Amino acid sequence: MASKIVFVTGNVNKLKEVRMLLAPAEGQVPAFELTNIDFDLDELQDSSLENIARHKVSQAQEKLAKGTAVFVEDTALCFDSYNGLPGAYVKWFLKSVGPEGLVRMLAGFDNKKAEAVTTVAFADSNGQIHVFQGKTQGKVVDPRGSREFGWDCIFEPEEGAGKTYAEMEKKDKNQISQRSRAFALLSKHLNGASNSGV
């Protein structure tokens, strides 16, 4: 029977993307069954994205039965002109001032470059934590496209043919997104692990 892995997140848009990214290729037997739990996990106030993700998954481990394989992810949006801020705090900026507010933060700067970073922390059934990270470069632009997911409407990736994430088909976003890169590394790890490894 396929082993179970729990993804702890309260973000349905993330969950949707991650389910697509971890789906087995056509004709392949799923190597694991993905389930979702929405625990409210503390997010460290730390400049290290790896530390934030590690701390998040440790808390998830404490809430779950010993031996449960679990992962979390934390996604940051880092402005070049702010030396990496708002980074992991982008959620709170979005909540308070919305995408337009994020755009206005850069009004006084010529450099609109931003880096999107997803950090995945995976705790295997032995309790060992593995961290994977994916990055995508782009720039912050006036909102264009669907408002459905976070800052998608103001992030124009370099590889996106001039579209914002929000203007792209999900499968096209998934070709180049920071999340797809991080989860490709997790997939590789899971597939490389022995059958009982997770």
Ligand SMILES: O=c1nc[nH]c2c1ncn2[C@H]1C[C@H](O)[C@@H](COP(=O)(O)OP(=O)(O)OP(=O)(O)O)O1
């Ligand atoms: O690809 C993305 N495209 C646009 N916006 C995004 C993306 N990925 C995360 N986001 C937003 C959601 C949240 O406002 C912040 C990350 O904060 P972050 O703590 O990682 O997410 P969250 O609290 O919504 O979910 P979780 O329960 O997994 O912590 O950036």
Ligand SMILES: [Mg+2]
């Ligand atoms: Mg969060």
